[in-house]
Amino acid sequence: MSAAPAERDETVREFGDRRLGAAVSRIFLDALCIGIYGASPDQLSMRAAFPLVAALEREHGSLLKGMLARRRTAGPRGVLTSLHGGLGELSARLAETAGVEWRWSTTVRNVDRASEGLVVSDDSGPTSFDRVIVCTPAYAAVDLLRDLDRELSQLLAEIEYTPIAVVGLGYRAVQSAAVPATPRHDGFGVLTTSASRTPILGVVWESSVFPGRAPPGQRCVRVMIGGQRNPELVEQADAGLVATARAGLRQVLAEDPDPETVFVQRWPRGIPCYGRGHLARVAAIDARLAQWPRLHLNGNAYRGVAMNDCVRNSRELAARLAAATTGEGT
Numbered sequence: 001m002s003a004a005p006a007e008r009d010e011t012v013r014e015f016g017d018r019r020l021g022a023a024v025s026r027i028f029l030d031a032l033c034i035g036i037y038g039a040s041p042d043q044l045s046m047r048a049a050f051p052l053v054a055a056l057e058r059e060h061g062s063l064l065k066g067m068l069a070r071r072r073t074a075g076p077r078g079v080l081t082s083l084h085g086g087l088g089e090l091s092a093r094l095a096e097t098a099g100v101e102w103r104w105s106t107t108v109r110n111v112d113r114a115s116e117g118l119v120v121s122d123d124s125g126p127t128s129f130d131r132v133i134v135c136t137p138a139y140a141a142v143d144l145l146r147d148l149d150r151e152l153s154q155l156l157a158e159i160e161y162t163p164i165a166v167v168g169l170g171y172r173a174v175q176s177a178a179v180p181a182t183p184r185h186d187g188f189g190v191l192t193t194s195a196s197r198t199p200i201l202g203v204v205w206e207s208s209v210f211p212g213r214a215p216p217g218q219r220c221v222r223v224m225i226g227g228q229r230n231p232e233l234v235e236q237a238d239a240g241l242v243a244t245a246r247a248g249l250r251q252v253l254a255e256d257p258d259p260e261t262v263f264v265q266r267w268p269r270g271i272p273c274y275g276r277g278h279l280a281r282v283a284a285i286d287a288r289l290a291q292w293p294r295l296h297l298n299g300n301a302y303r304g305v306a307m308n309d310c311v312r313n314s315r316e317l318a319a320r321l322a323a324a325t326t327g328e329g330t
């Protein structure tokens, strides 16, 4: 086992081979990277994609020692969680509780400098703001910020995204191991590895993990397709995606009951890929943002792709802005 390279931005594969051995790396890390990023461990920067694990090695010299030390502090439980009505509930609840003016379903076209603060132009025209937080995906922020800061916009354009398609399959009464009937507390579904040569990335037993996602007595599963492993599969027509999902179920779970309903959603730019150089790019973005103290960027393109990362980063930004606003007012 060799020491961590001080300067080099190691990939997840390199880290895994060095710390865990090639076999664990090939199976466990391959599935983990697909499950979180839809990406290959060869394409992800360890420090950017799994900063806590990289820190365990840095701070404790050993993953095991680090994990034991961290166990003494509270951490999240390893379960999938969601909101009862889906993630849309979050913005609906915010709309009910936050006493601000909302403009829904409008497309922001541009953010530019104003005599004081910044001016945001959307479908209804320009409006001036003293502060602006751009929370779009990075590729959308590229267009919004081009007039304001071309260099910032170019840095944002370097953040690549991984395509993912999701196929939902709904069943009435069906007895099948592929579609568990009751909530299972021992698993959420399946993640595949590159070596398995299956056409799917994974399966989430949706209605067993999240009660209420299917009508009473019925069930549904969600099948993920594409990612960096098979990006071309995302471009298939709906029928092709459903056929791919069902072929994957047959291969992985040995069963493929006839679904009652199907649902297909493509995300051509689904999940940001934190490749080598990501942290340096984010630092360069921050350096550009320092020129624009009233402009902020937030969202899953920078410091964590998962929902919990987004919530944590949003809280931190809100606290920083609240402190800065208090300072401005005094």
Ligand SMILES: Cc1cc2nc3c(=O)[nH]c(=O)nc-3n(C[C@H](O)[C@H](O)[C@H](O)COP(=O)(O)OP(=O)(O)OC[C@H]3O[C@@H](n4cnc5c(N)ncnc54)[C@H](O)[C@@H]3O)c2cc1C
Binding pocket: 106, 107, 108, 109, 135, 136, 137, 140, 164, 166, 267, 270, 271, 298, 299, 300, 301, 305, 306, 307, 308, 310
């Ligand atoms: C298929 C898939 C499955 C995922 N599963 C999970 C999971 O199980 N758990 C998890 O933690 N994370 C998951 N993620 C990651 C998830 O995307 C993030 O956790 C989270 O949704 C990112 O939030 P965000 O606010 O950064 O981006 P988004 O949720 O993408 O929000 C960006 C918003 O910007 C809006 N927008 C874009 N351009 C403009 C414009 N010009 N004007 C106005 N609005 C604009 C968009 O309409 C969108 O509403 C998944 C992602 C994908 C693609």
